[in-house]
Structure formats: structure tokens, C-alpha cells
Amino acid sequence: MTATRRRTARGAAVATAVLLGGMIPGAQAASGMQEIDAELAYTCALPEGEQPVKVRIAVKVPESAQAGQVIQPEGMALDLTLSEAASAGLAGSGAATVGAEAQLSVEVAQGDQHARTEWVGTAAEPAPVPEAGELTLSTAGSVPYVKPGASGDLSFKVSALSVELAVKKADGAPAEPPSLSVQCAVDADQETTVATVGVDGGAETPTPGPSASDEWPDGDEEQGESGAPEVGARAKESVSASAPPCVGDPMNEDGRDMVAYVAGYANVTKLDGATKFPPACARIHTYDGENYVEYPYVHAYLNAAIVLDYRGKPQLPPTTGTFLTFGFMPTTATLEMTQIPPEADSPEDRNVVSHGITDLLNGGFTKTTTTVDMDFVLRLYDVKVNGVALDVGKSCRTERPFRLALAGLGTWDAEKGNEGYTVVTGGELTGSVTIPPFKGCGADEDLDSVFTASLSGSPGFVKQIQGAPCVPSTGSACTPEHQPQDIPRATR
Numbered sequence: 001m002t003a004t005r006r007r008t009a010r011g012a013a014v015a016t017a018v019l020l021g022g023m024i025p026g027a028q029a030a031s032g033m034q035e036i037d038a039e040l041a042y043t044c045a046l047p048e049g050e051q052p053v054k055v056r057i058a059v060k061v062p063e064s065a066q067a068g069q070v071i072q073p074e075g076m077a078l079d080l081t082l083s084e085a086a087s088a089g090l091a092g093s094g095a096a097t098v099g100a101e102a103q104l105s106v107e108v109a110q111g112d113q114h115a116r117t118e119w120v121g122t123a124a125e126p127a128p129v130p131e132a133g134e135l136t137l138s139t140a141g142s143v144p145y146v147k148p149g150a151s152g153d154l155s156f157k158v159s160a161l162s163v164e165l166a167v168k169k170a171d172g173a174p175a176e177p178p179s180l181s182v183q184c185a186v187d188a189d190q191e192t193t194v195a196t197v198g199v200d201g202g203a204e205t206p207t208p209g210p211s212a213s214d215e216w217p218d219g220d221e222e223q224g225e226s227g228a229p230e231v232g233a234r235a236k237e238s239v240s241a242s243a244p245p246c247v248g249d250p251m252n253e254d255g256r257d258m259v260a261y262v263a264g265y266a267n268v269t270k271l272d273g274a275t276k277f278p279p280a281c282a283r284i285h286t287y288d289g290e291n292y293v294e295y296p297y298v299h300a301y302l303n304a305a306i307v308l309d310y311r312g313k314p315q316l317p318p319t320t321g322t323f324l325t326f327g328f329m330p331t332t333a334t335l336e337m338t339q340i341p342p343e344a345d346s347p348e349d350r351n352v353v354s355h356g357i358t359d360l361l362n363g364g365f366t367k368t369t370t371t372v373d374m375d376f377v378l379r380l381y382d383v384k385v386n387g388v389a390l391d392v393g394k395s396c397r398t399e400r401p402f403r404l405a406l407a408g409l410g411t412w413d414a415e416k417g418n419e420g421y422t423v424v425t426g427g428e429l430t431g432s433v434t435i436p437p438f439k440g441c442g443a444d445e446d447l448d449s450v451f452t453a454s455l456s457g458s459p460g461f462v463k464q465i466q467g468a469p470c471v472p473s474t475g476s477a478c479t480p481e482h483q484p485q486d487i488p489r490a491t492r
Contacts, residue, residue, distance in 0.1 A: 033060045033074070038194040042161055044184035046082075047320070047332040048089040049387030053184060054081040055161065057104070057194055059119075059143065064198040067151050070232075071197060073143040078102050078121035080137045080163065087135035090167065095175055097126035099166035100137040107157045108146050110199070113228040117144050126168060137163075145232035151201040154229060157193045159186060164276055174244075179278045180320045244310055244317055246281030248472030248482045258284040258471050259483065260426060263490040264464035266433065275321035275335060276490050281309045284423065284469055287350065296361040304352035304423055306372060307341045314339040320382070331454075334382040340375040340401050354423055368410040368422050372429060375401045380441070380451065392447060395440035398456075406431035406464060426466040426486065432459040465490060 035058070042053045056079040065071050080102060082090075090098060104119045121139030129135060148154050161184040167175040186192055248259040263279045283306070290301045308314050315338040342351045356368040379397040383390045406429040408421025421427030435456045441447040467486035470478035477485050 032063045034063050034195070035060050036195045040158065040190055040192065041187040042184040043187055044086075044161075044163070044182050045332070046086050046089065046182060047093075047180075047384050047387065048085055049384075051083050051086045053083070053086075055079070055104075055184075056081075057158065059195070061156070061195050061197055064200065065148065065154070066200050067148055070145050070147050071154070072145045073156075073195075075140075076119055076121065076143045077138070077140045078104060078119065079139070082135045082137070084132065084134055087130060087133065090135070091129045091131065093167070093175065094169055095129050095167045096170040097128055097168045098135070098137065099123050099126040099168075100139055101164045101166075102137075102139050103162045103164075104158055105160045107159060108229045108231060109155050109157065110148055110150060110152050110229055113150075115146075115228045115231045117146075117231045119143050126166070147230040147232075148199045149229065151199050154197045154199050155193050156195040159192065160184065161186070162276075164278075166278075176318065178317055178319075179276070181274075181276045243279040243487045244281055246309070246470075246483050248283075248470055248478065250472040250475075250482050253473045255471055255473050256286045257473070258286075258424075258469035260284060260469035261467045261484050261487045262464050263488050264429075264462065265490055266462045267460040275319060277316050277319050277337070278490075279487055280316045282466070283307050283309050284352075286423070296359060298358040298360065300356040300358070302352075302354040302356075302423065303350045304354070305342050305344070305350050306352055306374070308339045308374075314341045331386075332382075332384045333380045336379040336381070337376050338379070340377065352423060356422075363414050364412075366412040368412075368420075370408045370410070370421060370423060370429075372406040372408075372431075374404045374406075376404060376433075377401050378435065380438075390447075391443040392441045392451075393443040396438060396442070396447070396451065397440055398436045399439040400436050402433060402436050404431060404433045404462060406462065421466070424469065426468040426488070429464045429466060431462050433462055434459045463491065 037056070037058050039054060039056045042055050043050050044053045056077075058075070058077040058079075060074045062071055080100065100123045102121045104121075106117050106119050108115050108117060119141070121141040123137055123139050127135065127137050146154065163182040163184065165180040165182065167178060167180060169175055243261055246259050246261060249257060260282050261279045262282050263277060265274045265276050267274045284304055285307075286302060286304045289303070292299050308316060310317050315336060318334050318336045320332060320334045351373045352370065354368060354370040356366055358364055358366040377397055379395075380392060381394070381396065383392050383396075408427055408429040410418065410420035410422040410425065410427060412418050418425050421429055437456045438448050438451040441451050465488035467484055467488040468477045470476070470482065470484040472478060472482045475482075479485055
């Protein structure tokens with residue numbers, strides 16, 4: 001269906017825009033707001049195969065603005081209507097309710113200058129799965145601001161959509177798997193520009209493209225070229241509903257044992273897609289460190305062991321990913337990543353190494369580099385190809401363990417405090433993984449070569465976010481139940 005747009009009559013000037021609950025420096029009053037209400041047709045790769053999904057986008061943007069003025073979209077709502085076949089597939093899998101988070105890619109363009117951002121909507125509460133008919137999932141969320149650096153029409157054009165579904169049974173317990181990652185493409189022959197804002201010259205100054213700072217959105221958004229519209233940051237929201245139990249032991253009084261949530265994405269290079277892993281529980285044990293002075297620097301080394309814990313097993317929560325295998329065939333599989341834990345109290349097998357360097361002559365500025373090496377085995381099950389179940393047996397897995405190598409960089413100074421990653425503060429870890437060949441795939445025929453050709457080799461990028469750890473013995477960053485307060489959101 002072609003996108004439509006309607007404008008309200010000009011009214012009194014609106015108040016200064018608000019972003020993420022705080023005032024935006026330099027924001028100016030807009031002349032009026034236009035209400036955007038667009039409906040577009042998407043095709044999504046679901047377990048039942050490719051399915052049509054209707055996407056309705058509602059948001060308010062200013063009718064006009066000045067160059068250098070912040071433009072703040074408001075009241076964004078994103079509704080997804082799944083087909084009857086897709087809804088029936090969820091019901092048939094035992095799902096009673098479905099929660100949703102939708103991430104819509106939006107290109108902001110002025111002439112040949114452009115930047116990319118993400119509009120994220122989260123369902124306020126899970127939607128019941130109907131016995132028959134379509135299923136509508138209603139989400140809402142904050143939209144990053146845009147600041148044009150020059151005059152000329154500023155357009156908002158939507159493109160790819162990814163949807164994370166949190167599936168629960170009738171008793172409220174998470175289904176197996178508890179989440180489903182769905183990738184969607186906008187159908188061709190539609191108008192995908194949903195809004196246009198006229199920008200006058202004003203105090204026109206060249207605006208640099210977004211930089212890797214707090215003003216650049218979370219995720220892997222591309223850097224805009226020089227002169228591109230500046231795009232603001234996205235709100236950091238809680239995802240506690242999808243987090244598994246992660247209870248620490250308050251009786252361990254030495255402070256060395258912590259628990260933390262981790263979440264992230266893993267790219268599969270051959271499939272040109274990414275799988276989202278929902279929040280997982282990580283148990284962290286720190287060992288004695290080593291310090292020495294090399295004036296004016298103080299070196300501090302820390303070793304730790306991180307072991308995952310999902311229902312008592314050292315693994316990530318199972319997750320379902322759907323991709324277009326070979327570029328056109330929708331293939332769905334549940335991925336089970338099981339960790340081979342490091343040997344307890346064995347120095348050579350501790351999987352976290354952290355090295356901090358403090359500059360005594362530079363206000364105590366500290367730079368910390370951390371590496372985390374984790375060994376895994378990947379198992380696949382519940383595989384469907386274009387909606388048709390493919391029996392891969394119960395032992396379709398990588399033929400040998402493989403290593404996930406992650407690294408993080410953290411800094412501290414008196415002005416900014418902690419930034420980046422350390423074991424004791426959390427933060428972003430990035431790295432890569434190369435998946436080995438598969439074995440044991442196929443109940444009636446040997447499918448090892450199929451999965452090896454589709455998934456193995458070609459290092460894939462991995463990005464994990466660790467939340468601030470809970471120290472149960474002190475209650476630091478803990479809930480009353482001795483679980484981590486900080487539940488991170490996976491970002492690409």
C-alpha cells in the first residue's frame with residue numbers, strides 16, 4: 001500500500017523539543033507540526049516462510065525548520081500486523097502471548113547528503129495470540145533528533161525492518177526458544193519517503209557528519225559524510241521482561257563473585273544477516289591481581305573467569321534466527337550456543353585478562369584493555385526451509401569447539417569518570433568468530449555439507465554488551481533478589 005501523509009493546519013509555536021527526557025541544547029521552537037500516518041507493505045522471513053506484514057508508522061515532525069536547528073520527531077508509533085498464517089504458526093508452537101521490539105532503519109537525506117538512524121518501538125505489554133485471524137503488535141518509542149546543517153528539503157525514508165519477538169506460554173513462562181529474530185524487507189513499488197521537512201538557510205554552517213561520540217546512535221549506523229545531517233542518540237531502554245534469572249550468592253563475602261547480564265548480536269557473514277541473542281546471565285569470578293609501578297605509570301593486571309548460566313547450564317538462551325539462505329530462501333533455525341567453561345582455579349584457563357595503565361602525571365588517567373575468550377559448541381534444531389520442517393536430528397552441531405574472542409577498551413579520568421568497558425563496570429565488547437564445519441546433521445540424509453556451506457568459515461563480527469555486575473555480598477548494583485539491576489540492550 002502506498003505511503004500516505006497528512007498535514008495539520010499551522011498552529012501556535014510548540015514548546016522546545018525534548019529528547020530522551022532531557023532538553024536538547026540549541027533546540028528552537030518549530031512553526032508547527034505535521035502528523036505522519038503511513039502504511040507500507042513488508043515481506044518478513046518467518047518460520048512459516050516469507051509472509052506479508054503490514055507496517056503502520058505514525059509520528060509528528062515539524063513542518064519547517066532552520067539550518068542548524070534541532071528537529072525532534074515526537075509520538076512515534078509502529079504497528080505490525082502479521083498475516084493469519086504467521087499468527088497460526090505462533091499459536092501452533094504453543095505461544096499464548098507475544099512481546100515485540102521493532103527496529104526500523106530510516107535514511108535522513110538532504111540532496112546528496114544523508115545519514116542513517118534507527119527508530120525503535122517496544123510493545124508496552126505482550127499481545128495475546130488469537131485463535132484465528134491476523135495478529136497486530138503495537139509498539140511505541142523515542143526517535144533520535146536530526147540537525148540539518150544546510151537549507152533544502154530534509155526527507156525521512158524508511159527501509160529495512162527487524163523485529164524481535166518474545167514468546168511466552170499460557171502460564172507466562174518463556175517458550176522454547178524464548179525469542180525469535182525476524183528480518184523484513186520493504187516491498188518494491190511503494191513510496192518509502194514518509195516525511196519531508198522544509199529547511200531554510202538561517203545561520204547556515206557546514207555540519208560535520210556524525211562522529212563516534214555520545215551523539216551518534218547506538219548500533220552500527222554508518223557515519224555520515226561531511227555536511228550530512230547530524231543524528232542524535234537513541235534512548236537506552238530496559239528489556240527486563242526477556243531476562244532469565246541471574247541470582248548471585250550474598251553469602252560469598254570476599255566480593256570476588258559477581259553476576260551480570262550480557263546481550264548482543266552475532267553476524268553470519270555467508271548469510272549477510274545477524275542473530276540477536278537475548279539477555280543471558282554471566283557468573284564472574286575474579287582472582288588475585290598483580291600491580292607494579294613503572295613511574296609515572298601504575299600497571300594493574302586482573303584475571304577473571306566468566307561462565308554463562310542459563311537454567312543451570314553454561315550456555316546462552318536459545319534463540320531463533322531467520323535468514324535468506326543463498327540470498328533468496330528463507331531458512332529458520334534455533335541456535336543453541338553452549339560454552340565449554342574454563343577450568344576452575346586453573347590460571348592457564350582463566351578466560352578474562354585485563355590490563356590497566358594509570359598515568360600519575362595526567363590526573364590519574366587510566367586506560368584499561370580487556371580480552372575475553374570463550375569456547376563454544378553450536379547446535380541447530382527446529383530448522384525450517386521456506387516454512388517446511390527439515391529434520392536435522394538431535395545432534396546437528398559444529399564438529400569441534402570454536403573460540404569467541406572479544407575485546408573491550410575502557411578509560412577513566414576525573415572529569416568524565418568511567419567510559420567504555422571494564423569487567424567491574426560493564427560496557428561494549430567486540431570481536432569475531434569463525435564457525436567450524438558441522439557434523440551429525442540430518443535424520444534420513446547427510447546434511448552436514450549443506451550447513452557447512454551455508455554457515456561455516458568466513459569470520460563473523462560479534463558485539464556483546466555487558467551490564468554493570470551485581471556484587472551480591474555488598475548489594476552493589478543488585479536488586480533485592482540479588483540479581484543485576486542493569487539489563488543491557490543488544491545493539492548492532
